[in-house]
Amino acid sequence: MTDEPAAASGPGPADRRARRRLADRPVLACLAATLAVSLLFLAVPQLDRTVTALFYGPDGFAAASNPGLVGLRLAGRIVTRIAIIGLVVLLLAKVLVPDRVARVPLRALLFLAASLAVGPGLAVNLTLKQYWHRPRPAETDLYGGDFPFGLPWMPTGGCVADCSFPSAEASAAIWWVAVALVVPARWRRAATVAALLWAAVISLNRIAFGGHYLSDVLIAWCLTLTLVFVLRDLILIRLPEPAVACLEAGLARLGGRRGGPPGGETGPGRADREPPLP
Numbered sequence: 001m002t003d004e005p006a007a008a009s010g011p012g013p014a015d016r017r018a019r020r021r022l023a024d025r026p027v028l029a030c031l032a033a034t035l036a037v038s039l040l041f042l043a044v045p046q047l048d049r050t051v052t053a054l055f056y057g058p059d060g061f062a063a064a065s066n067p068g069l070v071g072l073r074l075a076g077r078i079v080t081r082i083a084i085i086g087l088v089v090l091l092l093a094k095v096l097v098p099d100r101v102a103r104v105p106l107r108a109l110l111f112l113a114a115s116l117a118v119g120p121g122l123a124v125n126l127t128l129k130q131y132w133h134r135p136r137p138a139e140t141d142l143y144g145g146d147f148p149f150g151l152p153w154m155p156t157g158g159c160v161a162d163c164s165f166p167s168a169e170a171s172a173a174i175w176w177v178a179v180a181l182v183v184p185a186r187w188r189r190a191a192t193v194a195a196l197l198w199a200a201v202i203s204l205n206r207i208a209f210g211g212h213y214l215s216d217v218l219i220a221w222c223l224t225l226t227l228v229f230v231l232r233d234l235i236l237i238r239l240p241e242p243a244v245a246c247l248e249a250g251l252a253r254l255g256g257r258r259g260g261p262p263g264g265e266t267g268p269g270r271a272d273r274e275p276p277l278p
Helices: 004-007 015-021 026-043 046-053 067-096 106-130 168-174 176-182 183-206 213-236 241-254
Strands: none
Touching: 015 106, 026 046, 026 213, 046 213, 067 106, 067 183, 067 241, 106 168, 106 176, 106 213, 106 241, 168 176, 168 183, 168 213, 176 183, 176 213, 183 213
16 A cells, blocks of 8 residues: 555656756757657558558548648748748848847847758758658558658668658748747747647648658657757857857948947947847
8 A cells, every 4th residue: 555655656756857857958858859759660660651541541642632731831831931031131131231130139040040951951851851762652552652661761762852751841840949949038938839839730731741751750850859959059058159249240341341349339249238048
């Protein structure tokens, strides 16, 4: 009888400490999640096939011809393009009209631009999708196509380019977590929840279309978040403030304006007044 309350009391102090350590190290947590998800789908490939089969019927993937869901996919692409254009415009403004965007922290812009370019852009879209030849579900013989089913992380298959593994649209959708990291602290939790919901909706839509397997989506999330938190550590936390101020002054000079002395409006003095970031 005396053992039951202890067993029902939940994880012990050591377990709680381990979870806290993992939560305090988001890069390590994301790497662990990437490994766990990858091993799961390599060990149980039926999981991918079972989830995809939920959306496949006699007429194929019906969601792919649903106007509302097609519009949702288009909205996801448009939102990503708006983010790219917005970041480019703000970075150009730091060069051409720095005074008008003085309240926009350059550090945050660098982090957002780098994480979007390196994660969804370079790692997922330009590298893995092009050289890991996993056919999309709709291209496999399981769902009306010609190619055999392929496993994640296996650089073999019939797909030549723009392949299934991993999902670029899921990667771009989960990238909005990076935006949540730089909003004011009082809005950060709500922004994170909104980003996760957006990623879930966009990613599920891609699975329903027969465009990606569940593993393509989850591994894309894990890889993208790993890179987001690596760049958060490098740019938002470790990059010295004088380096940011020097870069901002250099951008202003590049646009034809002369930066002031190191302690002037384009130097550390102004950078020190930027809103604190995590």
